[in-house]
Amino acid sequence: MAEDMLSVDGIDTHYGESHVLFDVSLSVGRGEVVALVGRNGAGKTTTLRSIMCLTPVTSGEITKDGEPIHGLEPHGVRKRGVSWVPEERRVFGDLTVEENLRLAAHSGDGGDDRFEDVYERFPRLDERRDQKAGTMSGGEQQMLAIARGLLGPETDLLLLDEPSEGLAPQIVDDVADIIRDLNEDGVTILLVEQNAEMALELADRAYVLETGEVVHDAPAGELLADREAMESYLGVK
Template sequence: MTDRRATDPLLTVDSIDTHYGESHVLFDLSLTVGRGDIVALVGRNGAGKTTTLRSIMGLTPVTNGTIRKDGDELHRLEPHEIRKRGISWIPEERRVFGSLTVEENLRLAAHSGEDDQTERFDEIYAQFPRLDERRDQKAGTMSGGEQQMLAIARALLGPETDLLLLDEPSEGLAPQIVDDVADIIRELNERDVTVLLVEQNAEMALELADRAYVLETGEIVHESTADQLLADREMMEGYLGVK
């Protein structure tokens, strides 16, 4: 696939360091997400993948380096300000409100936007017909795959999203449901949503992605097209444990 980052970068993470208290977690980390791309960030458990997303979102502030979207600095902003700049984050384990219905979960997200979301609601239900069927069902009673759909749909409401940060969307899902979630990610990307995907299921992530970074103990150790990484069995086994 065409590498667009040189001509049209949407997100630029430049030499960031991140700490949890006294613990140094990310070391001089740099990555670029081109507009319209799906970029996979893969690595073993504890490599720092989730911390990278949290740093971009302002939830774990960086101690050095810069983060920019469309050239504008993000690393000094609060998370709600970053959200207003078109970045949505779907955390690991989905974190929907289990005691609320599907409709109520979506209404809460819609209220974070400044404009009338009625038309967008109709679009969301058309895009996720399974959620339309379950509008009045408590989110906590739905399957893991349905909750993941709800988490994605919720992230698309409120301020307009053009960059989606996805953390382990396939976690705990049956293989067929993983395929369904992958199809949703492809469809979103075709609708001009750029995606930065953190995923323990490296093969699934690389089959979706245009480009890939491998993270090892807080440092980027490899960057290539997703196809090149997928074909490099030595790299896949050595850094990702995929045989």
């Protein structure tokens, strides 16, 4: 297996008095796509929020490239090269595509040098530089959200939260192609996705979360081929 870029070791996370994650452990090797799948409410987004220190862990450790990050502020995690693309996309609808990207590009040292590279990777965004983000389709907004995640402090680990949510099937295929291309270009990805079959087709390995606990981990292709496990854990027949 590839050298671990991200290691999550026995974390517990609470929302107030509610215990949400229980002794969760997972790893993401350099250059991998790792899928984190499970039913709604399993704790997938909370795991990403814990990694980004948006919802701090109450116990356990998280390391990036062997260095602890679980005690940092979110911007400190971002400076370590970890970027989160949330499910809600959170683009600035009243700003143009270019303005959205410029904000991200200037959020860290050296980001602006990669600005035109993003347009080359996302030609549809290049065509819409002057269009307000709020007037674009859901698929285009998802592209913009991913593009923003690649700017700022140099991203080598991308946390993607439900990138196919609410998108038409053809656009889902386009987003899958973007994820595949990013990984081929060296970006390591932790992918949270309700569309388990899509996630497992993209991933090298997978973890299944159930009510805040990791209940299964396996090579992604092995899990995808195990129809009994897919139905039991994920409700996919």
